[in-house]
Amino acid sequence: MCEGNASTVTEFFLLGFKNIENLRISLFFLFLLTYTVILLGNVFIIILVSECHHLKVPMYLFLRNLSVADILFTTNIMPNMLYGILTGGADISITGCFIQYYVFCSSTYTQSLILTVMAFDRYVAICHPLRYAALMNHKLCLHLIYWPWAICFILFPIEVASLFQLRFCGSNIISHFFCDFAPILAISSSDTSMVETEDFIFAIPLMFMPFVVVTVSYFCIVIAILKITSIGGRWKAFSTCSAHLTTIFIFYGTQITIYIFPVGDNTVYGKTVKSLLYTVLTPFINPIIYTMRNHExxxxxxxIIYKKSKTSIYPKFR
Known part of the structure; x- marks a missing residue:
């Protein structure tokens, strides 16, 4: 129970972006366009990988799941964010807030694990090309696709259950555009040390260790590429992982900047702007990278365009 005159909070108010009255409509349409591109780009990748037989290989099956995670991640945040931009903030129930945080964390850590699996796939392809087909068999690929989703979505109800144990008295204003961990704890009236410990424990196997695995994998990949004598062979080997490497830099770069080594403007406004890097910019760039820089x-x-045009020119008559 809340003590004194403090009332128990039953819903939160997401403050979102402050002092943007003159830019409200412009920002709304900018983010709406961005969200549309994210959806269309990732749906395009999912359909392409599903329809084209020569893309049914481990790398692109993992990419399809990364696109699904991107869609889930952005759809969990951006519609409510767009509403908040138009109205100057958005109300959200405590349960709705914690569910949003659950989906946010689960999809983020799923992305982390899928990117790690993709790094392992590139390591096997470049460092052990003759054993690639045997190592990356269908059964292993199914496990590597299934377990990132299962682990993240099974683990995080534990942390969400701990959040439900917290008390919220007095202020219900969350100085953010979605329910992130630190803004939620900032307005709690309870001791949050246990929840913070749980979050740190989860981050070690789901974010820190994947980052180590990705770093070691690409270290081995670079060494293997440098051993290739021909320049053409080096470029061909590097081009197979360039798109994934770019995604790795963007994903982990934003996470490290915001959560591990925060630099620059650390005010509420500064943190909000930084959060846009991984909630909006990263999912926006990912499909562009994989469609513009990938020959396959x-x-x-x-x-697909050739088949469609051929069908339209020579329709089948029954």
Whole structure:
């Protein structure tokens, strides 16, 4: 129970972006366009990988799951964020807030594990090419796809259950555009040390260790590429992992900047702007990277366009 005159909070108010009255409509349409591109780009990748037989290989099956995680991640945050921009903030129930945080964490850590699996796939392909087909068999790929989702979505109800044990008295204003961990704890009237410990414990196997695995994998990949004598062979080997490497830099770079080594403007406004890097910018860039810099994706798109145009020119008569 809350003591004194403090009342028990039954819902939160997401403050979102402050002092943007003159830019409200412009920001709304900018983020709406961005969200549309994220959805269309990732749905495009999912359909392309599902329809094209030559893309049914481990790398692109993992990429399809990364696109699903991106859609879930952004859809969990951006519609409510868009509403908050238009109205100057958004009300959200405590249960709704914690569910949003649960989906946010689960999808983020799923992305982390899928990116790690993709790094392992590139390591096997470049460092052990003759054993690639045997090592990355269908059964192993299914496990590598299933377990990132299962682990993250099974683990995080534990942390959410701990959040439900917290008390919220007095202020219900969350100085953020979605229910993130630190803003929630900032307005809690309870001791949050146990929840913080749980969050740190989860971050070690789901964020820190994957980062180590990715770093070691690419260290081995670089060494293997440098051993290739021909420049053409080096470039071909590097091009197979360049898109994934770019995604790795963006994903972990934003996470490290915001949560591990925060630099620059650490005011509420500064943290809000930084959060946009991984909630909006990263999912926006990912499909662009994989469609613009991947020759197999381009070839698959050309094949689909050719088939569609051929069908339209020579329709089947019954």
């Amino acid at each position: 994706i381009k070839r698959a798109l050309q094949q």
